[in-house]
Amino acid sequence: MPQQVVIIGGVALGPKAACRFKRLEPESNVIMLDRSPRISYGGCGIPYYVSGEVSDITGLQSTAFHMVRDPAFFRDVKDVDARNETEVTAIDRTAKTVTARHLPTGREEVIPYDKLVMATGSSPRRLPIAGLDLAGVHTVDSLEAAESIKASVAAGGVGSVAIIGSGFIGLEMAVAFADMWGLDVTVIELFDQILPGVTGPALSTMARKHMEEKGVAFRLSEQVARIEGQGKVERVVTDKGAIEADLVIVSVGVVPNSGLAKAAGIAVSERGGVIVDEYMRTSDPDIYAGGDCVEVKNLVTGQPMYLPLGSMANRQGRIIGDNLAGGSSTFAGVVGSWCVKLFELGAAGTGLTLAGAKRAGFDAVATHITAVDRAHFYPEHGLMSLELVAERGTRRVLGLQGVSVMGDALIGKINTVAAMLPYRPAVSDVSNVEVAYSPPFAAAMDILNTVANAADNILAGQNKGISVTEFAALWDDAASGIHIIDCRENPQGGPLEEKYPARWHNIPQGQLRQRVSEVPKDKPVVLMCNTGARSYEALVTLTDAGFTQVVSVEGGMAAVKAAGIDV
Template sequence: MAQHVVVIGAVALGPKAAARFKRLEPDSRVTLVDRDALFSYGGCGIPFYVSGEVPDVDALRKTAFHMVRDEEFFRKTKGVDVRARTEAVAIDRAAKTVTLRHLPSKAEEVLPYDKLVLGTGSSPIVLPIPGANLPGVFTVNNLGAAQSIRELAASGKVGSAVVVGAGFIGLEMAVSLSDLWGIQTTVIEFRDQLLPGVSGPNIARMAMHHMREKGVEFRLAEQVQGFEAGADGRVARVVTNAGAVDADLVIMAVGVRPNDELARACGLDVHERGGIIVDKTMRTSDPDIFAGGDCVVLEHAVSKGATYLPMGSMANRQGRVIGTNLAGGHATFPPVVGSWCVKLFDLAAAGAGLTLAAAQNAGFDALCVHAGLVDRAHFYPEKGLMSLDLVVERGSGRVLGMQGLAVNGDALVGKVDVVAALLPSAPTAFDLGNVEMAYSPPFSAALDILNVLGNAADNILTGRNAGIHVDEFAALLHDGTDRIVLDCREAKGTEALVEKYPGIWINIPQGDLAEHLGALPRDKQIVLICSTGARSYEAFITLAHNGFENIVSVEGGITAVTAAGLDV
């Protein structure tokens, strides 16, 4: 029997759910409501519109076959009635009605529904500090804001900009402002690293080093306290607990909150930290109301806890599930692992699953193993460095997450996608070391970097190696403790370090080590280092077999030290 479905929110989830349902039930009626004039667009493309890589706003609204997704498009090609510039102000679950308000006229209408979909999205967090409403201070929440930011950047009136927040949007906006428009850009982050919550410190440090080389400044572990105006009344300075930074343009990108007010007001179950609670069919606590996208919380496949992941890819897949179930289907949306990727100038960062900190907070006895190698066969002329962190559980060896940074972003995302697909089945480091990967020298190494990473973790878990990360290495190199750094590379290229650290940094190539064991002290810690960690692992085996006990290997080697920009 034909039914009337009302969908509130028309950016990502709403249009997908509406179109899927209409394909399954062409005789039913769908009303799609959104408060903005511009809707159904690729919100994740906004930083690339600001940078100029996406030429105009309509490019974010077009289909793959170049049709703009406006009211007429939905009416003619999807059979969906769109109410733009219309806000849903109340839901009466008993009467099964939604009260709508047309924003330009303020006229209200009570619209009945058989089924209701909430795709209300999220809102950017605005810091409750002085000057947050000054002209020139923006959040990146819709196409209108994106247009204003791009127009200002292109005007030539912006000499300096500050981005508050070093998450995905903040870093992408920093790249956009600095790379195309040549604006001196500073990123201020309250926490002590980039990509907090989704990346460990290793990968974050490498990403920051690269962005600094491209001209972006960073001020970490600083709290923004207010924005000050200049003589023209526009923002001119950002004040933090550590001083002030000049800024003709400010982007606040400190996160988003789920728009769950409608759900709360009508009595639906909402998580204590925000976000509508849904089951695997994307139903709310009312069986006639579905919800998805940025306004819901989901189950994490690894931690099993509630997680909030405002991502366009997630919303689109959930929209299809909802559309199917609106038509009487039984589709389910599985627990998530939080896959992500971001482009940072010439590098890409990506990850899936838990970071080390998140794993420990979830109660896992976890450790992080690092590997850095080229992403193609070592003899193939075109290749790039890939750095990976693998988070594993001690004892079981279960893989809990992976994060990485690479020159070739497509290659990195491919590795992350493999791990993301495996994570729900609780793979181990041993499994990763043996996972089957496609091989040809232009695309990968015979022993893929994922296999190498899994094997490296398995060696550490089973006691065949003991590793430290590059930040630990840099710290212990200068802590005054009497130890030896044994450089296992060939002599060429090691001379400067041997000279810089006389009596501490020594060079014995790994192939010659067995013949020079007598030159090494047994009463000091020996720290092994090579280019990537492979030869230092071989040296570890040699020393351990010959009775040396206090030995560790620097994971990722000199390659990782250099990528992180550490001064050794």
């Protein structure tokens, strides 16, 4: 029997659900309502429009065959009644109607539904500070905002930009302003690292150093107090000073748009996300919800989480479309996969970081490795840094994060583990996972296998590693008394031994057994090589000889250099 389906929201999930449902039930009627002037666009592409890499704003609203997804497109091509600039103001669950207002005219209409879909999305988190309404202060939440930002820069009156927040969008906007427009860019972050919550300190430091080399400045551990200016923004004031700026981007996360649902008596979590089951049904079986307005299940922790991603919204939209037509498709949950391009560096991750794992109650350990991402003899190779998080005892893999100059190669590693995480893989599963091999694409012992092997050694007590951030703290502390043994050959280790004769000592790994008497047993010994492989071999040698105060630097000098540690 034909149905009338009403969809509130027309950006990502709404159009996907509408089109999937109409393919399954062509005789049914779909009305899609959205308060914005433009619908069905790729919001994640906004930084690339601002940078100029996407030259025309309609590119973010177009299909692969260059048709703009406007109301006429949905009417003529998809047989969907899409109404833009139309805001839903109320849901009557008893009468099964929604009240909609056409914003340009104020005309209201009561629309009946058999099934309702809430794709209401999210809104930028608003800081409790003065100055947000000054001209030149922007959030990155719509195509209209994107046009306004780009027009300001193109007009020539912007020389400096302050970005509040160092999440994905904030950093992508920093790249856009610095790389394509050559502006002075300062990123202000409340936490002590960039990409907080999704990477550990070592990888975060590597990403920050790369961006600093490209001209982006960072102010970490600073809280924004206010934005100042006479009618137009002039500076951002923090608890540690002021940053002059002609333009400000506020990018401190988003909150789910669940007000309609809550007002209608639909269950909403304490964090504000609409609660749905595996079929994407709300507490009302005739109302579905998905995308940025809902909470989902974290398949690693088993707990609810909020993950506003366009890719997830599209997958959920198809599931809702199936189920509107009487199907039983399910959305099990997420493991939390992400990626971001920062100039020439790719950063990505899946699952839990070490800090996140500990917050979730896991007795976890993180293993870091920095190595070439393909056969070392192949001329076009680059460094990749991976950090694997695993649980002690069970050896369960909880997450993987990384940075690499070869972003596509990194994504391959992350996606492999992302596909495994729902099935609770052990470290040995990643150690032995089969991946495609050819020298132009990977090493014979893939770096993914290698990081898991390193984790296995640490969990078995065969390797005692420290991260580059832990090494940096020891290096900066003159009172630490560390005795560094550089296990590389003399051309690499010799110059540092000459530079720091009291702390740095060059004993190539192949000579260590014969020169073990040169290693003090009464001092903490830190072993260093290029990537951590030879220092691990040296650790085995020294442990076998009775040394107890010995650790190896994970990732070696490659990681030290990538993190910008000055030795």
